[in-house]
Amino acid sequence: MGLPIPNLSEELVGRLSAKILKTDDCWIWTGAKTCGYGIIKISRKTFRCTRLVVFLTSGVDPGDKLVLHSCDNPSCCRPDHLRIGTYLENAQDAKSRGRNNFGTRNHFAKLSSEDVLAIRRDATTKSREELCQLYSMSPRNFRRIIHGKGWVSLLGNGEPPK
Numbered sequence: 001m002g003l004p005i006p007n008l009s010e011e012l013v014g015r016l017s018a019k020i021l022k023t024d025d026c027w028i029w030t031g032a033k034t035c036g037y038g039i040i041k042i043s044r045k046t047f048r049c050t051r052l053v054v055f056l057t058s059g060v061d062p063g064d065k066l067v068l069h070s071c072d073n074p075s076c077c078r079p080d081h082l083r084i085g086t087y088l089e090n091a092q093d094a095k096s097r098g099r100n101n102f103g104t105r106n107h108f109a110k111l112s113s114e115d116v117l118a119i120r121r122d123a124t125t126k127s128r129e130e131l132c133q134l135y136s137m138s139p140r141n142f143r144r145i146i147h148g149k150g151w152v153s154l155l156g157n158g159e160p161p162k
Helices: 010-018 050-059 087-098 112-123 130-134 139-146
Strands: 020-023 026-029 037-042 045-048 066-069 082-085
Touching: 010 020, 010 037, 010 050, 010 066, 020 082, 037 050, 037 130, 037 139, 050 066, 066 087, 087 112
Parallel strands: none
Antiparallel strands: 020 026, 037 045, 066 082
């Protein structure tokens, strides 16, 4: 994911420090951002500030791993809010904190929660073709909804049926 951390001069560390607003909780990056994450250019290459902060405070280059936030604030650079982790740990954190974009929170969703519940209810009395046409969905999405592989959050306990 990340480029190797370059040699960090005193001037660069000063530039980095000057863009961090230290509050009682998070230390907020006030410089340039992408998707909410602080970024800084070094020798024409863009680095996430959290990666540099982790390197400066721990001496460890995150390499191919991610820098995860315990505070869920992508602009935060406070060292004790940051840790190195894997993509799987990041996904598990997102799930445990309810940050996944599933259901209607997913901007690609074409169905509402009410639609999905109606599809599951009507699947016993209407044909797959009829429901697919009515809700403008593919047979694949129909199967995923009916078999508990899609819209799992509407199954009650959040687990797909066995």
